[in-house]
Amino acid sequence: MRADMIPLAFRDPVHDSQSAFRRLLRALSRPGTPVSLPGPAEAPEPMGGPLAAIALTLADADCPIWLDPALSTERVRRYLHFHTNAPQLADPRAAAIALIGDAGWLPGLNGFHPGDAPYPDRSTTLILQLPALTGGSTVRLSGPGIETTTSLAPLGLPNWFWPAWHENAARYPLGVDIFLTDDRAVVGLPRSTNVEVP
Amino acid sequence: MGIDLAFDDHGVYSFAYLDEMTKRMIRRAILKAVAVPGYQVPFGSREMPLPPGWGTGGLQVTASLLGREDMLKVIDQGADDTTNAISIRRFFARVAGVATTERTGEATVIQTRHRIPERALTEDQIIVFQQPQPEPLRRFIPHEVVARKLHAFAQYGVMYVRLYEDISRLGHVAMSSDYPVIVNGRYLASPSPIPKFDNPKLHRSRALALFGAGRERRIHAIPPFTDVKSLDFVDHPFTVQHFESCCSLCGAQDSYLDEILLDDGGRRAFVCSDTAYCAEQRGERTKS
Incomplete structure (x- = not known):
């Protein structure tokens, strides 16, 4: 492959994005439970397959995105521009979707839009790529979509993350929603999910 | 052509x-x-x-x-x-x-x-x-x-x-x-x-x-x-409809019933509103 060529996206855009959407819907309606999410045919480093699949499934000209410094490479920008035509913004608060390749860059969750009281849907959705969705320290989740409680142990979240998530859940119905991804799967974390750090 | x-x-x-x-x-x-x-x-x-x-x-x-x-x-x-x-x-x-x-x-x-x-x-x-x-x-x-x-x-x-x-x-x-x-x-x-x-x-x-x-x-x-x-009040708790009759086709007592008029004389019967459930109760094969 030539270095200046744009890598391929979904082989079958209609059905691959439908399948990815149903997996996202399953992940968000069953928070904390990993759902496998196959990536597109190709995605430029450092985008993992699931993160790329989410961007291709949800972003378009009506859905502005923001890229963190880890993902903000020329190849990633050209790939997303060509395949989704989503405006790429410099201000994370103005973005509908924030793609984050390295959680270590983030100062916190306050830089994103939590929605407005009459329109809580006008919030930013974060796609946060991690080294792995297991193997980290365990937290306990509860809320809509979870029968009793469920545990989650993603690897590579910064120390401020769970206290910040606690604050995010406390201002429900405002707040951001997050999809955590690794190289194979996605975990949904809607703002309605409460976390208990043991 | x-x-x-x-x-x-x-x-x-x-x-x-x-x-x-x-x-x-x-x-x-x-x-x-x-x-x-x-x-x-x-x-x-x-x-x-x-x-x-x-x-x-x-x-x-x-x-x-x-x-x-x-x-x-x-x-x-x-x-x-x-x-x-x-x-x-x-x-x-x-x-x-x-x-x-x-x-x-x-x-x-x-x-x-x-x-x-x-x-x-x-x-x-x-x-x-x-x-x-x-x-x-x-x-x-x-x-x-x-x-x-x-x-x-x-x-x-x-x-x-x-x-x-x-x-x-x-x-x-x-x-x-x-x-x-x-x-x-x-x-x-x-x-x-x-x-x-x-x-x-x-x-x-x-x-x-x-x-x-x-x-x-x-x-x-x-x-x-x-x-x-x-929504309800403590002294007026929410309740659901209760039917006196059962389904006249399958006999179910736990399903939501529709009232059907049978003739001009006002005879009536109750049947399950959920047709698939009713058929299942009767052991009928439903269309796939």
Whole structure:
């Protein structure tokens, strides 16, 4: 492959994005439970397959995105521009979707839009790529979509993350929603999910 | 040489009728609706080949969900064999080529008008409601901006006043369908015009419930295992309809019944509104 060529996206855009959407819907309606999410045919480093699949499934000209410094490479920008035509913004608060390749860059969750009281849907959705969705320290989740409680142990979240998530859940119905991804799967974390750090 | 007008080939339509950009917009709205249970997410409702009021909201939600592997069931007032149910089922069989069924147990997506099947839904199923009016406050608050503020402040006193007025005048709450609920302890929502008999099925249901209102351009959702509380007072607790009779076809005593007039003399019978459930009780083979 030539270095200046744009890598391929979904082989079958209609059905691959439908399948990815149903997996996202399953992940968000069953928070904390990993759902496998196959990536597109190709995605430029450092985008993992699931993160790329989410961007291709949800972003378009009506859905502005923001890229963190880890993902903000020329190849990633050209790939997303060509395949989704989503405006790429410099201000994370103005973005509908924030793609984050390295959680270590983030100062916190306050830089994103939590929605407005009459329109809580006008919030930013974060796609946060991690080294792995297991193997980290365990937290306990509860809320809509979870029968009793469920545990989650993603690897590579910064120390401020769970206290910040606690604050995010406390201002429900405002707040951001997050999809955590690794190289194979996605975990949904809607703002309605409460976390208990043991 | 004639022009081939064979429209029965679903290849002439976009998969599931809607274009990809519309589906993406609806999919983003559905995800927001799941994240904020009971909140009505505005969406850009499209013109569908069906008049508003016939399920265009449910149709658009279903079109955005459906994939080639899905098994679709459509019911109208519980019945698989009424005009609306048959047309919608045929529509998706034509434009998406999906398999359809009348058996509740084997469907992956169930689009419904005004009923929830009697058979308990599973976590692998999604139920899509056709909803004429998603705003429970609309009867008292015609002004959208004001209704939205009341939702923002969770000020639902006006609905309790409505319930109270019924009780003071009639001794009970006179709403037998579209009975308002509080979802996840926060948003007042309308469960669509299902009989209040079905309200308890929404509480901590194993299946995801999506509500699509085409004319009103709103989508809302009740995720699985979400608390759904029908509004009531401590001294006037919520109750569901109770039937004196049983189904005259299958004998079921636990299902929602429709009253059927048999002759001019006023003879009447009760039958299950959920036709698939009734057939199952009778051990009949239903169409797959």
